[in-house]
Amino acid sequence: MIEKKRSIPFRIQVDEALLRRLPLHHPKRPEIEKDLAKRKAGFSGEQNLDYYFSFLPDDEFSIYHDLRIQNGNYYFQIDTFILSQNFALILEVKNISGTIYFDSVFRQMIREKDGKEEGFSDPLSQVQMQEIQLKDWAVKQHLLLPPIETLIVFSNPATVLKTSSAPGIYEKKVCHSHRLLQKIKSLQKIYQKNFLSKKDMRKWNRVLLQSDTPLVHQDPLPFDLQTAELLTGVQCPVCCRYRMRRQHKKWYCTHCGAYSKDAHKQAVNDYFLLFHPFLTNQKLCEYLHIQSPDLSKRLLAGLKLSQDGDNRGRKYFYSSTFTANK
Template structure:
C-alpha cells in the first residue's frame, strides 16, 4: 500500500499563462529572451516537482497524506509549500529544487550557488526558505487549534545528476538537503523518531480538508511583468493551419480567409487564454473585441456553449474563468515555437 495523495499537482497559473502567451503573442516577439528564460524557469520548476511527486507516490505508507503544492495565508502573509506530507505524528515540508549541475551550499554564508558549464548563479538559502514556511505553517495550524505538531523540513534535489557540495562540511546539511533518490529512506529515519500520535485520524482528515479549502493559488500578471500590451498580441482567432488572423465567423464556423481552413470551436482556446492573460472574467462586449466579431448574439451563444459560471443577467452578465485548480491542463504551445526553441538554444 502506497502513500495517499489528496491533492495532485496541476500546472500553476504562471505556467498556464506562459503557454497562453506563446499562443497569443505575435510571432516576431515569441522568442524574446526574457520571456523564454522565465518560461523555462517556471517549466523546470514544475518538471522537478513532478519528479518528486512520482517518487513520493511510491512511498509505502498509506497513512502518509500528500498535498502536491499548496498556497495558504498566515495573515497577512501568503506562503507556498512545494509538497506537504501529513501524518498523525508529524508534518513534513518539502522544498523542491530543480537546478542541475553542481549545487554548493554554504551554511555560514547562508547561500546556495549553482554552477552549470562554468557559470555561477546564486540563490536564496533553501534551508532558510523551508524554515520560513515552517513558521508560517505553525501560525496557520495555531489558528486552527493545533499547537504541538512537530514539523520537519527537507530540501529535495529533484534530479540525480545534480551534485550537492557541502562547502563547510557540516554534517547537519546532509540531513537537510537530499537527493530525490534518498527521500524514502530519509522519511523512514525521521518518522521512526515520532512514536506519539498528536492528532487522531479523524482530526488529521479534517485538517487535510481545511488545507484544501483554504488553498489560494497565485495569479501572476505576466503581461505586466514583461511590459506586453495589445500591440504585441494577435487580434482575434489565429488559424491553426497557417497562422493567419483573425478567422471570420461564417455559418456557425470559424473560417480562415487565407487557407480556407475551418474550425468549429477555435474560440474556446482564445477565451481560455484571455482568462489566463488578461482577466478572470469576461463580458459579451470584451468577448466581441477579443474574437473580432460584431454580433452580440454570436458572442452570447459562444460564451453560453462553454458552460462557464456567470453572474448578473442580460447586458450585465459576467462570465467567469474556471478556477486555477480546475483549469484545463492540455494547452500545447504552437509547434512552430517548439521547433524554433530547439534550434535556438537560448539558455
C-alpha cells in the first residue's frame, strides 16, 4: 500500500518558481532551465518505478516516497522506503544515462558519456548513511527495528553498469529497475520471520507520517540569486505577464484582458518557495501590489494557511491544506 505518495521534488518547484519570477532576459535562466530538465528526468525515473511497485501485495508492503525526517540537528532523506513485517528496504533511485563505473577502491561513481568522464559521490555510501540515520532515529522513537536492506536502482534500462572489482557488494546492492521485484523476492526468501506485528506496522506508519517534514522554503536561493532580482505581483495565467490587478473579486490582466479568480494562489506559493517562510498582511499587500489591507486579509483567510499570533502581529505559514493553482 502506498502510505505516502510521490510528490513533485522541492528543487523542481523552486526552479519552476524561479523561471516564473525571473525577467525573460536574465542571464541565469539558461542555467536554471538546464538544471530543471536534469531534475525532471530524475523525477521521471522515480515515477517509472511505480509500475513495479504496483505488483507488490498491498497487504504485505507499506511504501513511502520522498521522506525527509529530522534526526537531532540534521535531516535525512529517503527516495523510497518499503516496510514489511519481515524486513525494510531503502531505495536510492538514479536516472543517469551513459556507462556507470563503480570504483570500489576510491568509493566513487564515474559516468562516461560522449567521450567525457564525470565523477559522482558513491551511492552505496549514501544509502549506508541513510540506513545509519534511520536506525538511530527509529531507536529514539521507540520503534521496533526489522532487518534493514538498501538498494540503488537505475531507472534507465539503457544505462550500462560496470564495476572495478569482482562481483560482490555492488552486484548485491545495485540493479536496473526491471530487476527490482526479483531483488525484493530474494529478500523475502532470506527474511521469512515476522519481526514486526501488525500493531508495530501501524506505529511505524503513524510515526513516519508525523515525522515527515517536506521543505517549503529555499534559503539561500540557488544559482547565487537574490530576491531583489525576482519579479513580484500576480502573473497572468494566459499571457504570463505580471499585469494583473484586483477588480470585482477577480484578477484582471491589463495586458491581455484575461480574468482569474485565484491567480494569487500561485503567487503565494512562489512567495513561500523563494521569498520568505511566512507572510503577514502588510507583506502580502506589498508582494501582490494591492493597496487594501482588508482585501489582503480576505485573501489570506481564503488560503487556509497555518497562523500564529494576533491582530497586526499575525503570521501566516505554508500549510498542507494550501494548494496553489498548478
